[in-house]
Amino acid sequence: MRRRVLPGLPLSLGITLFYVGLIVVLPLGALVFKAASLGPEDYWRIVSSPRAVASYRVTVLSALAATAFNLVFGMALAWVLVRYRFPGRRLVDAIVDLPFALPTAVAGIALTALFAESGWFGSILAKVGITVAYTPLGIMVAMCFTSLPFIVRTVQPVLEDLDPALEEAAQTLGGSDRAIFMRVILPLLTPALLAGVSLSFARSLGEFGAIIFIAGNQPMKTEITALLAFIRLEEYDYQAAAAIASVLLIMAFVMLAVTNLMQARALRYTERSRA
């Protein structure tokens, strides 16, 4: 088929490449350049220092815990929103996006106020001996909040499009609800769940604003990697800041690759179940 060529390729592609180059590629290139100019030995010394390693540990472990919580809660929320009709459902559906719409600094001070020892939740939790604010638990709570919508929003459309015939077939074969959920529904949701999990985890790794208010920010204990990079900057230790930021950048690129892979799979799966 002969294609008529529309006008505007040089202009639109020119603008796109210029903007992406100036706004996205140039700064990241400069960061990589700065980190690379350190030389392997210095670079390794900085990124493997005990304080940095402790920050990776607390960041990654908290992100894992937060993602695990969101996996369960996000799936339950998506299920309830899609499968059941109840008063206020649309309001709940809309409010799920609040963590994305609320600026992270606002979320940070709000969560701190809730979980501080004198706060609504903190005072109750203190009675059973749990401290959330200024402990790793606080980091997890902040990560849970900011990445909550990801899993809901990736699972929801797949659940909506799920063909009822599959469930009916399983029911006529005598499957119990539990068996059908585990063996029919869950496998169909898995790609979307994985895509949501990778997005949620990636976001938690990079989160800053919501966390620093509630974390307490004690070196070796409750200091996240993003904050350590920030602190090195404030100390005018630019090389260390570059090195630590580059570690976050590498994590982000790994997660980007994983996410794209998961999403390509999720998309294939959805297309197939629709066909």
Place this chain on the structure above:
Amino acid sequence: MSAVPRRKPPRVGDTPAVRRTLIAAVLVVGALLILAPLLVILFQAFSAGVGVFTATITNPDTRHAIWLTVVTALIAVPINTAFGIAAAWAITKFDFRGRRFLIVVIEIPFSISPIVAGVAYLFVYGLQGLFGPALDAAGVKVLFALPGIVLASMFVTAPFVARELIPLMQAQGRDLEEAATSLGASGWRTFFSVTLPNIRWALLYGVVLCNARVMGEFGAVSVVSGNIRGQTNTLPLHIELLYHDYQTAGAFAAASILTVLAIVTIVAKVLLERQGAGRAGRPALAAPAPAAPQGRTL
């Protein structure tokens, strides 16, 4: 979905016990995790009385922070919108190699910690960066001034508009535009009379989300702004400053402004979704869009 009408057998999880338990559990956890933070902001904002609230809102530093936030959005959002339209036009109306790669690059900012973005900008425009010394010699101040704040905001929100437009324009194909140009319409006329009416809701949706993120951005702006009170403090930074000054009620008063912005954003989002904008499949503010199926013909 099958078009055959069917009787409704009870579906999995439809027994009253499961149903009630799940709904109750989700509502309780949701209220604790999402609603409570919202309420605590309003509660704290007025905890020291309406007087403190109005005093904070009308304080010159707060007013300056609001002004700076609005100016940043007024610069960053239109530029990002123009970029989003250009990128979507290039990617969806033409075939060239590397289109998919270009989409991935455009979406990089979604995956990157705002702190990394801020640090990266420092190494371009800072004194220890690529252009810093030259800019300094020329007397141009980028960092710790408005341009730096705008640039960092543009980085974090670069994909917002493009991400809404690309899947939609991909699905709409090129036939209408081709018909218009073959009838003699210019490229601009084709865009304004043919393409724009078809994408207006998605465009607005992207703009609304982009604006919310620009006005609320904290990490990246915090690195490049220098936090100079009454000069380079945007509203989120001002909240931090008040909070660390132990002016808790003031911090929450300032935060309540941004909370109202968040609520307005969500309402606008729901209204635009009723117009068909924003595919339900894409997480709202921060996820890379699934690469749209790259069909050759539609």
